Amino acid sequence: MKGSVKFCSSLIYICWTIFGLYSFYSKLQDGLDLVDLVPKDTNEYKFLQAQTSLFGFYNMYAVTQGNFEYPQSQQKLYDYHNKFVRVPHVVKNDNGGLPDFWLSIFRDWLKNLQEVFDKEYEENRITRETWHQNASSDAILAYKLMVQTGDIDNSVQKSLIPENRLVKDGIINPRGFYNYLSAWATNDPFGYGASQGKLRPEPIPYLHVPTEYTLKVPKSLPLVYTQLPFNLHGLKDTVEIKELIKNIRKICDDFENNQELSNYPSGIPFIFWEQYMDLRTSLAITLAFTISAAFICVFAILLNFRATVITIVNVIFSLMQLPGAMVLLGLKLSAIPAVIIIFSVGLILCFTVNIALSFMTSLGNKERRTILALEITMDSLIHGLCTFGIGVLMLLTSPFEFVIRHFFWLLFAVLCIGTFNGLVVFPIILSVFGPEAELISLEDPNRISTPSPVSSRSKRNANKTVITNDMGHSSSSSKQHSRKSHKYNINEKEPSLTTITEEPPSWKSSSSSIQMMNTEKSYSLNNESNLKAEPVHHHKNKLSDPLIFESASLKPN
Secondary structure (H helix, E strand, C coil), X not given: CCHHHXXXXXXXXXXXXXXHHHHHXXXXXXXXXXXXXXXXXXHHHHHHHHHHHHXXXXXXXXXXXXXXXXXXXXXXXXXXXXXXXXXXXXXXXXXXXXCCCHHHHHHHHHHHHHHHHHHXXXXXXXXXXXXXCCCCHHHHHHHHHHCECCCCCCXXXXXXXXXXXXXXXXXXXXXXXXXXXXXXXXXXXHHHHHCCCCCECCCCCCCCCCCCCCCCCCCCCCCCEEEXXXXXXXXXXXXXXXXXXXXXXXXXHHXXXXXXXXXXXXXXXXXXXXXXXXHXXXXXXXXXXXXXXXXXXXXXXXXXXXXXXXXXXXXXXXXHHHHHHHHHHCCCECHXXXXXHHHHHHHHHHHHHHXXXXXXXXCCCHHHHHHHHHHHHHHHHHHHHHHHXXXXXXXXXXXXXXXXXXXXXXXXXXXXXXXXXXXXXXXXXXXXXXXXXXXCCCCCCCCCCCCCCCCHHHHHHHCCCCCCHHHCCCCHHHHHHHHHHHHHHHHHHCCCXXXXXXXXXXXXXXXXXXXXXXXXXXXXXXXXXXXXXXXXXXXXXXXXXXXXCCCCEEECC
């Protein structure tokens, strides 16, 4: 590869990485617009687009739950509700305050009943013991509520009239709180429904009948769940919604930790956008575990620390480049791109591990081993790229714009970045910083040394047995047995006697020289000229090679 190509590729690699980091911290926005989730050319798409661009209106609820003592902690609930006045984007009334919620509506209803009762009590329409026919329905209901003690055993006490008050200093009488709640939920259905309190468990129904003289009002069960409704406006992007969520979460955490009020916010902004509060942190933690696992797997394959580090660093740089591609494509960071980014770790490794392994197992200098690694792995890599590319192209056939925009384009960007970094930049990195080869030739650095061939004649002669004549005379029976054994071995190995006769003339001289070398330790060089070859007497225990039919026996004169 030419030096200019290396320089340009490395420059593009570094600049794109810097742009990716800048995009991640400055340009890449969090979020997923609602309009992206519905098909275009539909009424829903037009509505959501108009709502987002012109209004940005949402509703939310502050939920209280748990074993909170509502009758004794009413002021704490009012303080909790008033804290939302300082939150931006919360809709306020004409006086700059917040709309009423269920407890304030409940209190106002009781105050109206108390005012009617006080007026008619002064007019003597109602007495401590009973009421007259000219008493109004609200005054009679107020009378029935005022005699409630909240005690199950002694639920009614007329002596409380007229000193007992339904509401005092803006606080509902705690003793009859749940008796009053039963009457309010049934006899003021508009107020109860408008409060959007969603009280659980639901209050026990009690329908007031003015002509009925039964004074007992059923007591509802203690509340474990209520809602405080709020309206939000002016929320046009994820940044504003995240700031709103941050402020509201701060209020909820403060009351839960310091005021012992178990609560949490609910609504579309929290269900849909709260995931982006910790998305980047969660993504970073997940990538750290994924890259650590990839490091262990690559090291198990390569068994080379340096090659493993180079491979993982290339993967990290490729991940840094993805935010830049997302900004150019107009995508935002959400759960879907986060999953694809995590998935891309394994995809990018496929482009580099095979090349690194082939680079380490090749011969030559780094430049030559890089070329050999590409030649070895190029076919399989191109096949894998084409297969993955065909699968990605199938996403273009989807009629859903959301699939094309958030899946196809991002996967296509991962494919392009992985291909460029794996097939162009990674070989350049190996040619400069790559590890040493696993096999190094001592002679020619570009090839393995050729081993010296083993002579077949030397191997055959090394197995021959030389028998001298001083072994003594053998008996005729042993000679016959030797011939039988010799004949059996000939038939087993299937050589013919013609093999010996067809040897070149120099065979005898070569055989004599080999025999002389084997007996050089036993005989003097001065007597070599007097040596005479005699036939070999084969012995039963000395025959080791069936191909040897006779040998020269050396005997001194």
